[in-house]
Amino acid sequence: MAATKGLEGIIATESSISSIIDDQLTYAGYNIDDLAQNSSFEEVIYLLWNKQLPTKDELDQFKGELNREMAIPQSVIDHLKSYDLKSVHPMAALRTAVSILGLNDEESDVMEENANKRKAIRIQAKMPAVVTAFARIRRGQEPVQPKEGLSFAANFLYMLNGEEPKDLEIEAINKALVLHADHELNASTFTARVCVATLSDIYSGMTAAIGALKGPLHGGANERVMKMLTEIGDEDHAIDAIKEKLENKEKIMGMGHRVYQSGDPRAKHLKEMSRELTELTGNSKWYNMSVKIEDYIKEHKGLPANVDFYSASVYHSLGIDHDLFTPLFAVSRTSGWLAHILEQYEDNRLIRPRADYTGPTGQTYTAIENR
Ligand SMILES: CC(=O)SCCNC(=O)CCNC(=O)[C@H](O)C(C)(C)COP(=O)(O)OP(=O)(O)OC[C@H]1O[C@@H](n2cnc3c(N)ncnc32)[C@H](O)[C@@H]1OP(=O)(O)O
Numbered sequence: 001m002a003a004t005k006g007l008e009g010i011i012a013t014e015s016s017i018s019s020i021i022d023d024q025l026t027y028a029g030y031n032i033d034d035l036a037q038n039s040s041f042e043e044v045i046y047l048l049w050n051k052q053l054p055t056k057d058e059l060d061q062f063k064g065e066l067n068r069e070m071a072i073p074q075s076v077i078d079h080l081k082s083y084d085l086k087s088v089h090p091m092a093a094l095r096t097a098v099s100i101l102g103l104n105d106e107e108s109d110v111m112e113e114n115a116n117k118r119k120a121i122r123i124q125a126k127m128p129a130v131v132t133a134f135a136r137i138r139r140g141q142e143p144v145q146p147k148e149g150l151s152f153a154a155n156f157l158y159m160l161n162g163e164e165p166k167d168l169e170i171e172a173i174n175k176a177l178v179l180h181a182d183h184e185l186n187a188s189t190f191t192a193r194v195c196v197a198t199l200s201d202i203y204s205g206m207t208a209a210i211g212a213l214k215g216p217l218h219g220g221a222n223e224r225v226m227k228m229l230t231e232i233g234d235e236d237h238a239i240d241a242i243k244e245k246l247e248n249k250e251k252i253m254g255m256g257h258r259v260y261q262s263g264d265p266r267a268k269h270l271k272e273m274s275r276e277l278t279e280l281t282g283n284s285k286w287y288n289m290s291v292k293i294e295d296y297i298k299e300h301k302g303l304p305a306n307v308d309f310y311s312a313s314v315y316h317s318l319g320i321d322h323d324l325f326t327p328l329f330a331v332s333r334t335s336g337w338l339a340h341i342l343e344q345y346e347d348n349r350l351i352r353p354r355a356d357y358t359g360p361t362g363q364t365y366t367a368i369e370n371r
């Protein structure tokens with residue numbers, strides 16, 4: 001049997017969480033454009049986990065449940081303080097911290113459906129506190145406790161900066177969280193499903209997914225986009241720098257996608273946000289440079305910008321450290337990972353494909369002293 005490299009085009013599961021059809025992304029049937037325009041991230045988490053939008057009462061109750069579970073145990077904070085965070089990537093710290101959360105959860109290995117739903121709320125709620133605790137400890141500051149009454153997006157910024165964010169900042173983070181929440185069978189989600197399909201626990205699925213998202217061909221691309229923009233430095237050098245990269249067969253981060261042909265429907269929202277925020281901070285050059293690169297790659301390589309491309313200048317404009325871009329992606333994508341993990345448990349079968357063996361055959365064993 002012939003292998004399909006990278007499993008391109010292979011249908012590996014059924015799912016009713018999100019779909020990409022004709023370059024349109026929907027969460028449980030709702031178009032991403034409507035959700036980005038109108039919904040809170042909490043509403044989207046509820047949608048992904050329940051396949052229906054909440055009523056006002058259901059949403060209030062759900063927000064309350066998330067709010068109550070946001071603080072992280074002291075053991076995670078002590079752990080983060082115990083090593084030199086300057087030399088640690090926050091995605092590596094997040095991967096380990098989520099594993100420690102599992103050690104603190106007495107239901108960690110309880111595989112019953114309601115226990116799994118309770119763990120999903122605990123994990124989702126605690127992700128911002130882990131990422132922001134890391135960021136603050138690295139800056140020599142104490143972690144800030146979540147504030148009751150603030151939205152998920154506002155709490156992320158509040159715990160990061162220690163002060164209540166402005167409405168525009170909350171709006172931007174909320175929209176980014178909505179846009180990154182789920183994306184069918186992307187690499188990290190598939191990783192999570194493969195892991196829990198062995199009937200391993202949710203925390204194992206989460207740490208596996210975080211590891212997959214960290215890579216530069218996936219979620220790690222957003223940090224690399226900003227690195228590229230910073231290295232290029234100004235608009236006038238953008239095209240020459242991109243030409244040189246292409247000549248050297250380097251990939252342009254934030255460009256291209258396995259599934260989308262005409263374009264990633266999330267990118268236009270982030271592009272508009274990038275335009276607004278860079279203008280507001282007096283640093284339009286990041287937006288202008290990004291547009292030049294996008295246009296050039298589209299014209300010369302036929303590749304569209306993906307979700308990671310404009311999120312870079314959005315997060316930069318919000319003052320977020322560049323290596324926190326992917327952890328912020330993980331905070332959002334946790335909602336999708338958990339939805340897929342719960343869906344996998346509902347109708348599980350071990351995921352075990354085959355490999356097309358290309359190595360030698362019929363070898364004769366030689367004793368070690370004769371080799
Ligand atoms: C949230 C997300 O995960 S979105 C994706 C984030 N990742 C990135 O932005 C990294 C840059 N992009 C890429 O590496 C790719 O486009 C991927 C990984 C997203 C998709 O990859 P695949 O579908 O496997 O395409 P593949 O890597 O095989 O590329 C196909 C061709 O397009 C080229 N290509 C694809 N993306 C790029 C790019 N960003 N820059 C330059 N060339 C590219 C490849 O070099 C290859 O050319 P070739 O056939 O001449 O060798």
Ligand SMILES: O=C([O-])CC(=O)C(=O)O
Binds near residue numbers: 182183218259307
């Ligand atoms: O679907 C993919 O391959 C990658 C992606 O855009 C995402 O995970 O959001």
